[in-house]
Amino acid sequence: xxxxxxxxxxxxxxxxxxxxxxxxxxxxxxxxxxxxxxxxxxxxxxxxxxxxxxxxxxxxxxxxxxxxxxxxxxxxxxxxxxxxxxxxxxxxxxxxxxxxxxxxxxxxxxxxxxxxxxxxxxxxxxxxxxxxxxxxxxxxxxxxxxxxxxxxxxxxxxxxxxxxxxxxxxxxxxxxxxxxxxxxxxxxxxxxxxxxxxxxxxxxxxxxxxxxxxxxxxxxxxxxxxxxxxxxxxxxxxxxxxxxxxxxxxxxxxxxxxxxxxxxxxxxxxxxxxxxxxxxxxxxxx
Ligand SMILES: NC(=O)C1=CN([C@@H]2O[C@H](COP(=O)(O)OP(=O)(O)OC[C@H]3O[C@@H](n4cnc5c(N)ncnc54)[C@H](OP(=O)(O)O)[C@@H]3O)[C@@H](O)[C@H]2O)C=CC1
Ligand SMILES: O=C(O)[C@@H]1CCC=N1
Numbered sequence: 001x002x003x004x005x006x007x008x009x010x011x012x013x014x015x016x017x018x019x020x021x022x023x024x025x026x027x028x029x030x031x032x033x034x035x036x037x038x039x040x041x042x043x044x045x046x047x048x049x050x051x052x053x054x055x056x057x058x059x060x061x062x063x064x065x066x067x068x069x070x071x072x073x074x075x076x077x078x079x080x081x082x083x084x085x086x087x088x089x090x091x092x093x094x095x096x097x098x099x100x101x102x103x104x105x106x107x108x109x110x111x112x113x114x115x116x117x118x119x120x121x122x123x124x125x126x127x128x129x130x131x132x133x134x135x136x137x138x139x140x141x142x143x144x145x146x147x148x149x150x151x152x153x154x155x156x157x158x159x160x161x162x163x164x165x166x167x168x169x170x171x172x173x174x175x176x177x178x179x180x181x182x183x184x185x186x187x188x189x190x191x192x193x194x195x196x197x198x199x200x201x202x203x204x205x206x207x208x209x210x211x212x213x214x215x216x217x218x219x220x221x222x223x224x225x226x227x228x229x230x231x232x233x234x235x236x237x238x239x240x241x242x243x244x245x246x247x248x249x250x251x252x253x254x255x256x257x258x259x260x261x262x263x264x265x266x267x268x269x270x271x272x273x274x275x276x277x278x279x280x281x282x283x284x285x286x
Contacts, residue, residue: 019047020047020079020080020081020161021047021048021049021078021079021080021081022038022043022047022048022049022079022080022081022082022083022165023048023049023050023051023075023076023078023079023081023082023083024048024049024050024051024083024085025051025072025075025076025082025083025084025085025086025094026051026052026053026084026085026086026087026090026094027050027051027052027057027061027067027069027085028052028057028085028086028087029137030085030111030135030137030139031050031083031085031111032061032064032065033135033137033139033140033169034083034085034111034135034139034165034166034169035048035050035061035065035067036064036065036140037139037140037142037144037166037168037169038165038168039065039066039067040142040168041168043168045065045066045067045068046068048065048067048068049067049068049069049070049074049075049078049079050065050067050068050069050070050075051069051070051071051072051075052069072094072097072098072101073097073098073101076098076101076102076106077101079106080105080106080107081106081107081108081109081161081165082102082106082107082108082109083109083110083111083165084108084109084110084111084112084120085111085112086112087112088112088113088114088115088281088285089281089284089285091110091112091115091119091285092119092123092285095120095123095124096123099123102124102125102128103125103128104124104125104126104127104128104129104153106124106128106129107129107131107154107158107161107162108120108124108128108129108130108131109130109131109133109148109161109162109165110130110131110132110133111133111134111135113134113184113188113278113281114181114184114277114278114279114280114281114282114285115132115281115282115285116132116151116177116180116282117130117131117132117149117150117151117152117154117177118151118152119282119285119286120151121151121152121153127153128153129150129151129153129154129155129158130151130152130153130154131148131149131150131151131154131158131159131161131162132148132149132151132177132180133146133147133148133149133162133165133166134146134147134180134183134184134187134188135166135169135170135188136187136188136189136190136191137191138170138191139166139169139170142168142169142170143170144166144169144170144171145170145171145173145187145190146166146169146170146171146172146173147172147173147174147175147179147180147183147187148162148163148166148172148173148174148175149174149175149176149177149179149180150174150177151177159174180278181275181278181279181282182275184274184275184278185271185272185274185275185278186271189271189274193267193270194223198219198220198223201215201219202215202216202219205218205219226240241255
């Protein structure tokens with residue numbers, strides 16, 4: 001099946017984008033993030049369309065990104081690639097509204113947590129390629145982790161189309177769709193777990209009498225440094241933790257408390273609960 005790409009254009013960094021129009025249906029937090037990443041990466045505003053529900057969002061979006069905001073049906077009619085970025089609970093109504101607008105030449109990229117590509121398959125013309133994608137909010141600083149999975153009619157070329165959307169936002173990876181609920185629980189929701197830990201450490205610093213602003217700076221730089229060590233050294237986290245943990249030193253006392261409070265088990269339960277919620281959403285929306 002031919003991709004809807006018609007031509008390419010280079011950006012300042014020499015990147016090339018296929019000049020197919022990309023429409024983001026439901027440009028809320030994540031939709032806006034995807035659009036802003038594409039704009040930062042040099043994609044011309046004229047190749048992007050957005051849809052929203054509230055008129056004030058439309059004004060904000062056009063002002064911030066210079067992107068044209070149109071109705072859902074017009075967006076689908078004018079686009080080759082359609083990114084569905086509404087909440088999973090809003091997806092069925094959106095697709096019902098758009099019955100008859102899609103053709104099997106569209107490439108549909110769903111960001112909806114939990115919804116399998118079969119959900120879209122049932123509501124789109126036969127043979128429409130659907131790619132399921134899960135990104136995360138660090139896309140705002142071009143540090144996203146995005147995982148893309150092919151649905152029934154999606155080929156490697158369609159995955160490449162989706163990757164082209166997300167690559168400017170950070171790292172991308174292909175995985176079988178069967179892993180998407182786990183991916184959602186891990187990297188999709190993951191930034192929230194990291195921020196939760198930062199909040200908890202800030203409270204701990206206040207307890208020890210550090211000024212809040214100083215505590216914040218210490219923790220943020222420690223988080224950035226630890227993340228850079230994980231990424232740049234390629235070392236196993238156990239090794240990195242051992243290097244901090246001196247015999248009869250301070251760190252081991254803290255680690256003993258984390259173990260006593262079963263933080264490791266709590267993390268496993270938390271991620272499993274997020275994965276289970278993704279499955280529940282799929283069952284609710286089926
Ligand atoms: N937040 C995150 O970190 C991530 C979210 N996701 C997924 O991305 C999707 C969006 O999440 P998020 O951006 O957080 O949610 P938001 O609520 O911020 O965005 C959804 C947007 O869709 C709009 N919308 C709903 N129905 C329609 C419609 N019929 N036509 C046009 N616009 C519509 C909403 O408008 P209004 O504001 O007026 O209601 C809202 O702006 C979800 O499916 C979520 O699972 C994926 C990865 C990470
Ligand atoms: O909480 C959610 O449902 C979405 C999906 C992953 C991150 N946020």
